[in-house]
Amino acid sequence: MSQTSTYTGFWKESPRSGILGWLLSTDHKRIGIMYLGCIVTMFLVAVCLGLAIRLELIAPGPTIMGPQTYNATFTVHGIIMIFLFIIPSIPAAFGNLIMPIQIGARDVSFPKLNLLSWYFYVIGAILALLAIFSGGGAPDTGWTFYVPFSTQTTTNVNLAAFAAFMLGFSSILTGINFVTTIHRLRAEGMGWGRLPLFVWTLYATAWIQVLATPMLGITLVLVILERTFGAGLFDAARGGDPILFQHLFWIYSHPAVYIMILPGMGVISEVIPTFARKPLFGYWAMALSSLAIAFAGSLVWAHHMYASGMSDFAVLVFSFLTFIVAIPSAIKIFNWISTLYKGSIQLAPPMLHSLAFIFNFAIGGLGGLALGAAAADIHLHDTTFVVGHFHYTMFGGTGFAFFAALHYWLPKFTGRMYQHKPALVAWALLFVGFNITYMSMQAVGIQGMPRRYYDYLPEFTTLNQVATFGSWILAVGLVMMFVNLFLGCRAGDPVGKNPWGAATLEWDIPSPPPMDNFGPKDPVVSKGPYDYKGVVADEY
């Protein structure tokens, strides 16, 4: 059975000891662990807010809170989930932990900048939390900050917008770091054709972070100027335009959903070959489709605006481009499934989360087709169908990919294995609870219930109650999963360097990895990332 001894490797080796050894560390693994701790904490906070929203909607009329509190709750839920959880979740936490090792590097290109990014993240998080408790009350604009409402409300929008601005900087700096690292620090023999798919998706993501995030920064600064000095940029009475804000906002925020989903797709592309013991089907199609998604995804922002009053010609163009971006996503799904063909499939927890990802993401993607079609979107836009749809992609997709990454890579970084049986039960609860919750939301949206509604007509009651019921199953699953992972990290059975029999570089070094990753000799890569011949899984 397990013994509780302290971790070895990078947990122990550090030029400084104690807390400063972490707060001043420029080691990518330590920064990754610090990101992971913050991100999981933020996730749990926002989950509680989400459960409160669902509880409020268990019946029409007021149940546990008033309308102003409700509006602040969904706003803060959105801001935390988007800016503090999903966007940094996989790239900042697992990207930092895994990517340098996977390409055979000892750290990222700019380790100090990497630490600075983490501090920007923490400052952004603190400001976002301060915004809830100070000023004129928690922001109530929704995470989209739409004008003119956001320029008129008396709540603490300035501070929340500034927090998102800081978080944007954190994201840009991480992007610059990753692009440079992937270009410059690949080990000998690690050609572009041997990059693990996870690295490819981080590469595509990093470009979007660098190119699109400044747009968000500018837009939020303009909102602050509008509120503070009455700049009039978005005020029609003074020659401005409220719809201009929506364009500026979505020019970042639509590519941002690909920042959120692409790294998740990267995780799935690592997990499925490992647990099928077969090379990923269509390596180049997978790599290039990630770049295609990043590129085409930057050109579809106004599909959030078909009903906004924008011209019909713009609707035509953006609807067309939206359907184009569906194609590389479809290719990815077909390739993952083909990888299973004639494999040797093991249903370990990371694999189950990955299969759930495919199912959930397929529903999210197919729902996106209905939203991309001009006529259908006119009915579905701004209903709870949209809320269900993006939870299918962001939670059912990225969230489940994040869970897969936790189950796949935590043993590597703690050197310990969690219990598999509770992990399977937690997975089943999450999968069932998730689908009950968000399928009901999609259904009630098709019936016509608008989103961000504190109160609703009696005919929407049943489906709302089912969704709330589903959210409780989901909550139980989450508690079980995190407790199991926590206990596993604390006192699970020790694992060797390669418990899953995977073929990428991180599984060639000890668990937990040493501070310099590869010992005195630089690694030389002589085979592809999914070449399982002769790779044996360690017993645990």
Place this chain on the structure above:
Amino acid sequence: MNALANNPTAQAVDNVLIYIFGFSLILLLGITVVTVWLVIKYHRSKHPEPTSEVSHSILLETIWTLLPTLIVLTMFWYGWTNYTGLREVPEGALEVKATARMWSWTFEYPDGQRASKLYVPVGKPIKVQLISTDVLHSFFAPAFRIKRDTVPGMETYIWFEATEPGSYDIFCAEYCGVGHADMTTSIEALNEADFAAWQQPKATGGEARGLAVMNELGCVGCHSLDGSEGIAPSLFQLAGQKRNLASGGEITINAEYLKRAIRDPNAEVVAGYDPMMPAYDENTMNDADLQAVVDYLLGKVQKPVAPKIDARALLENNGCIGCHSNDGSESIAPTFKGLGSRQVTIIRDNEEKTIKVDAAYLRQALLNPNKELVKGFPAIMPSADYLSDEEIDALVQYLLQQ
């Protein structure tokens, strides 16, 4: 109500929804069945090692790139052509102007008539011009599958045609603050004859002019008329009342204050409320209407409900006074005498609470009598939910004056 068969805009949208959802369902089933089959067939218990090392197939990958491309392009085109049907208004449409504000709608007809509900004739296309006086809102009528944002400084439009008489929901679909979910009204589709009758100028004396103006302009979306407090102060029995102002000081409500509060609402806001009411200038409410509203609010005109519904007769005819006395004696139920100024101890969810009797409590006591029962009395009163809203209003107002 959100269902209406065969109306042209709903049909255009439903065509696309059915096409895309149908295809999606087939694809999802295919993906799921194949995945589950592969996972079972090639499970490690049966296949300890992979039986193939195939890593790509140009033919297969080309097929599953081109096929989805073709499918999504048909979806795009079908979605677009049906969308144009939502945008092209048929000839001879009746034009109505809709004004959205936090948190109510006003509809204005070509003849100058205004209403807070959208009354339309069946079988005639309706074009609704949408404007907003404050922030973004969105006109959403699920039965017709139509939605369009109202944007300050810009005019947008939607059109629809009702094929059957009925009442169909209108929601605000663009988040607009604390009253967003309450910003609902309805499309009232009437037969040709009923619509013509509705269009006739209303006989004076039916509804007081002041009340009519307030309904048209959506005042009652935020201000209740029955004493229940919401996002804005109630307008119930205002005359001579004193209120604290947010800026400090106290004001006695009179005609001058009410006029200022309508023309320049945010100068003297009642304490506890946000300065968010839009100003009503002479273009939206002329001086005569302003006077009518103020007169109505100060009780200088007879309330329209009073002459129509005899609350006392209602109490007698429905057997209320069998248990509730008018003279202060109490046996099995509280007396009506002095009700409007009484403090009572009630029991709610097994907890005692002292409250002042107000309109909201009386309304609850009529509709759901045993939820907040006055201490010491048995839970035997039946609900009066078979009465109409107007009758309940009349009873509440009558009882408060006892």
